[in-house]
Amino acid sequence: MNIPFLGNRREKSVMTLDPEGIAGLLAECELLRSQASGDGVLLDDTAASLEALDQLVPRWRDDEEILPWLGNDAGLYLGTVIVRTVPGAAWRIRSDGQPVVWLASGREFDVVACGLEWAASGAPQLSQLYAEAAEA
Known part of the structure; x- marks a missing residue:
């Protein structure tokens, strides 16, 4: 169903969010933060916390319902x-609604896809992906 005024309203509401507001919303990652906290890992928005996440025992892989949610959170984190x-580096929202990170080099980094892969298989590690982005 195409309702033009709803589409325009939605676009305007997304456009009016400031970068800090978007960053704050994307940083919540409640499920991942809860899982990490339960395992004694503090997520303090540092590269060291990514290394700590890489060391967690991946109990979530046995739960098909939680796996995609945790992977999404891992990517957002x-x-x-x-x-x-x-x-x-800055957040951008693609036209399909997917949040991605744009690097100063102009490269788009689909962190959600990376987080989903990490949650499902553990590879590549989050700390490795961070290092790749930091070098770009």
Whole structure:
């Protein structure tokens, strides 16, 4: 169903969010933060916290319902760390609604896809992905 005024209204509401507001929403990652906290890992938006996540025992892989949610959160958390620590990195929302990180080099980094892969298989590690983004 195509309702033009709803589409325009939605576009305007997304456009009016400031970068800090978007970053704050994307940084919540409640499920991942809860899982990490339960395992004694503090997510403090640093590269070291990504290394700690890589060391967690992946109990979530046995739960098909939680796996995609945790992977999504892992990707958003990876993006949060990159945006907060890599000069020139910023969140962007693609036209399909997918949040991605844009690096100063102009490269788009689909952190959610990376987080989903990490949650499902553990590879590539989040700390490795961070290092790749920091070098770009």
